[in-house]
Amino acid sequence: MDYVYGPGRNHLFVPGPVNIPEPVIRAMNRNNEDYRSPAVPALTKTLLEDVKQIFKTTTGTPFLIPTTGTGAWESALTNTLSPGDRIVSFLIGQFSLLWIDQQQRLGFNVDVVESEWGQGANLDILASKLAADTAHTIKAVCIVHNETATGVTNNLAKVRRILDDYRHPALFLVDGVSSICALDFRMDEWGVDVALTGSQKALSLPTGMGIVCAGPRALEATKTAKSVRVFFDWNDYLKFYKLGTFWPYTPSIQLLYGLRTALDLIFEEGLDNVIARHARLGKATRLAVEAWGLKNCTQKEEWFSDTVTAVVVPPYIDSSEIVRRGWKRYNLSLGLGLNKVAGKVFRIGHLGNLNELQLLGCLAGVEMILKDVGYPVKLGSGVAAACAYLQNNTPLIPSRI
Numbered sequence: 132m133d134y135v136y137g138p139g140r141n142h143l144f145v146p147g148p149v150n151i152p153e154p155v156i157r158a159m160n161r162n163n164e165d166y167r168s169p170a171v172p173a174l175t176k177t178l179l180e181d182v183k184q185i186f187k188t189t190t191g192t193p194f195l196i197p198t199t200g201t202g203a204w205e206s207a208l209t210n211t212l213s214p215g216d217r218i219v220s221f222l223i224g225q226f227s228l229l230w231i232d233q234q235q236r237l238g239f240n241v242d243v244v245e246s247e248w249g250q251g252a253n254l255d256i257l258a259s260k261l262a263a264d265t266a267h268t269i270k271a272v273c274i275v276h277n278e279t280a281t282g283v284t285n286n287l288a289k290v291r292r293i294l295d296d297y298r299h300p301a302l303f304l305v306d307g308v309s310s311i312c313a314l315d316f317r318m319d320e321w322g323v324d325v326a327l328t329g330s331q332k333a334l335s336l337p338t339g340m341g342i343v344c345a346g347p348r349a350l351e352a353t354k355t356a357k358s359v360r361v362f363f364d365w366n367d368y369l370k371f372y373k374l375g376t377f378w379p380y381t382p383s384i385q386l387l388y389g390l391r392t393a394l395d396l397i398f399e400e401g402l403d404n405v406i407a408r409h410a411r412l413g414k415a416t417r418l419a420v421e422a423w424g425l426k427n428c429t430q431k432e433e434w435f436s437d438t439v440t441a442v443v444v445p446p447y448i449d450s451s452e453i454v455r456r457g458w459k460r461y462n463l464s465l466g467l468g469l470n471k472v473a474g475k476v477f478r479i480g481h482l483g484n485l486n487e488l489q490l491l492g493c494l495a496g497v498e499m500i501l502k503d504v505g506y507p508v509k510l511g512s513g514v515a516a517a518c519a520y521l522q523n524n525t526p527l528i529p530s531r532i
């Protein structure tokens with residue numbers, strides 16, 4: 132029974148948690164099992180091997196931790212760093228802010244590089260800090276690949292280039308919570324030392340699994356990292372990996388089967404096709420926003436996000452009212468503006484298991500809501516712009532060719 136029933140499907144367009152595909156729901160609809168039986172380790176072994184593909188790594192070691200993105204952050208930090216370590220971290224929106232808050236509460240010496248919300252990380256400042264740091268006091272560079280609050284995607288290849296230019300050994304720690312499995316992400320090629328995501332984002336699973344991948348330098352760093360860690364200690368996992376039983380504590384059996392199916396669906400579509408689909412949906416959304424005469428919160432094209440678009444509303448409209456209306460009148464769930472941009476933007480999440488026609492439903496809903504709240508939108512204008520683009524650019528479904 133729904134807590135507050137609405138007829139038809141809820142159009143879920145928050146940028147996580149996202150829609151769960153039917154085959155994944157069915158795969159998870161099962162009883163508990165003894166995780167020490169031979170079946171669960173056998174399944175886990177395939178997951179640990181296959182999940183590396185979504186990070187584009189062959190050298191990384193993945194950990195499937197019963198947690199959320201926030202716990203995955205903590206695991207990345209405490210396994211590789213010691214209290215007092217200097218880290219450079221970029222503040223560009225609510226999620227990078229929360230990660231920085233965690234870094235400070237864990238006792239690191241955080242060198243915060245702040246940009247206006249709507250801009251990407253200021254990499255010129257990173258270059259100047261690395262250039263000045265000949266003594267290598269900076270132990271890690273932490274960056275959110277895709278800032279979900281503002282719809283800004285940072286250029287990770289450029290971060291790697293800057294680290295290499297200064298031959299700086301700082302670890303490169305990346306929050307890929309709203310990017311991995313949706314945006315182009317290359318752990319090995321970009322020399323990322325720790326990357327992480329959460330199950331409820333582009334993997335399209337329920338919340339509850341943090342997926343963390345540690346490169347060889349990060350694993351080496353655990354040997355000297357003095358941060359207190361218990362639940363998130365990678366060494367406990369590694370001990371059980373060696374034993375072949377894999378789990379230091381009880382995993383969610385249902386989520387493991389869900390992850391198996393989620394990965395199978397992604398591989399069947401093809402990871403690069405999944406990424407291209409996100410690029411298409413992102414572009415269609417931006418065309419609709421433009422046709423409505425509204426602004427993207429993201430200030431430059433180079434930072435446009437293909438997983439979430441934050442739409443700026445005129446000052447006479449409260450964007451929270453748009454979100455409230457969507458839910459109350461059209462069974463449409465949009466993302467609120469957070470913190471500094473509360474009331475000023477609403478967010479359209481276009482990530483995970485989603486297709487063109489679903490997106491058009493959302494865009495049609497947004498148009499009606501805009502009219503409801505007094506914005507002079509021409510009904511159909513955004514949908515037409517998105518349709519024109521999608522009709523030209525949507526390929527045949529790979530499995531149906």
Ligand code: PLP
Nearest residue numbers: 199200201226277279308309329
């Ligand atoms: N990082 C980013 C980029 C996010 O978008 C979120 C949540 O939306 C988080 C971290 C925190 O993840 P969680 O809510 O799963 O702890």
